Amino acid sequence: MADTEQSNTNNDTKSFKPDFKSEINIESIISAPLVAASKANVEMLKGQTRAIIDNCFTKVKRNNGPDKQSDPTAKNDTKDEGDNSDSDYIYExxxxxxxxxxxxxxxxxxxxxxxxxxxxxxxxxxxxxxxxxMPINSLAIDKVNVDFDMEITSVTSWHNEKGIITRQAQLNGKISNSTNSNDNRHYKNKSTSSLRVNINAGQLPLPTGVLTILDLYVKNIQPQSIQPQKPVKP
Amino acid sequence: MFSSDQTIPCPVCNSKIPFDTKQLLMGIQFSCPNCQASIGLSQESKPIVEETMQKFNELKSDMGKQKNIN
Structure with a gap:
């Protein structure tokens, strides 16, 4: 991304100061809002998963887990984990x-x-x-509209490495504001640039994992016919 | 994160019984449209469901507050 990036090495936080006056390639302009929407989706799903685990399950210590000292295979499989690692617990x-x-x-x-x-x-x-x-369903971003006006300032092109004549081009430019240029008599130096991102979040079907868990429990309450056992002949 | 169309399969005939958790907590029973079997929440489980519903509602209101702040 052509944005100027300032990273703080002390706490690994990064701050981005986009400079819309500088030249940016078109891929970065389009991908930046999409990456942000994808990250927002992940954050929402994390919150939903945590809420389900915290409210609908209890974390209990595994009773009949493998004995790490006596079972050599279990000892090999385990990494450097503490006594209270997640593998020692199950969610009931x-x-x-x-x-x-x-x-x-x-x-x-x-x-x-x-x-x-x-x-x-x-x-x-x-x-x-x-x-x-619990009335659970999944809310996620399902539509992202990226709207911007771009003033093409340069086009980079190059030949393929194998000498094939195909030429790939990359558009570079500046995000410009969307004022009409009908009035050519007055030139206004606009310092603002506009990149409009419109995000719609909708209800999506439950994640496959949650559906599988629900399906398992639903099947467990189905009635099963038990056939009478035939007497064993001596 | 909340849906209103909830169903549970009937343990007798496997038809879908529509239900609402809030009404289950109020003691209302829901009938199977096929075999007329009715399901309800047992008294001893009422506090557990109430507590879980309260936690989900708190989460929902927290999300609403965050949305207003943003």
Whole structure:
């Protein structure tokens, strides 16, 4: 990027002071807002992931993990980690109970041989992770419009290294303001330059990882038919 | 980060039961459109869901405040 970059070596923070009067190549002008939008997306996703992990899971120490001292393979695989490294912990979902009630017709025969049909209610309690009840969805930047006017100041071109006649060109220029140049009689020296970035954030489908976790839990509460075991013949 | 169209599969017939967490917390039960089985939140789990919902709402309001500052 042609922007003047001042880096502070003490705390590794970088500050950018764009000088729109100097010549910038067109790739840098277009890519800078896109990179910023991409970084903003990553920050939002990080926040969402942290919120889900903090609120819907509990971090517990692994009980039946590999014994690092007795298991030689486990010792080789582990890097220089402290006693409380992330690999020693697992995230367990916070579970809650839902009750299911269902009415059904129950038929029975009384002592007089009469069939009695009555409405009965059966109940069932099943556990689901609290993440299944949380109204989560994903908000992310889905559209970035970059709008600027550019005054082309130079074109760099070069031949390919292998002698092929193709010529690649790079446009260099200055970002100019978008005033109409119809009035040629008055020349105004404008010191401002305009680069307009319009960002739209929309609701996107949940990330695949979260969907997979939800799908796993959903499948776990599905009823399974258990076949009666056949008696083993001696 | 919050969605309103939530469903849970019916443990009986696998149909999707639409529900709303806030109404579940108020004790409302939601019926399966296919088999009429109804699901509700058990009393012992109510504090856990309330606490988690409160944390998500705090996060939502924090995000709103940050948006206003920016």
């Amino acid at each position: 979902p916070i579970m809650i109970n839902l009750t299911l009630k269902r009415t059904f017709l129950h038929e029975e025969t009384n002592k007089q041989g009469e069939k009695i049909t009555e409405l009965r209610e059966s109940g069932l309690t099943f556990a689901v992770p609290v993440i299944c009840l």
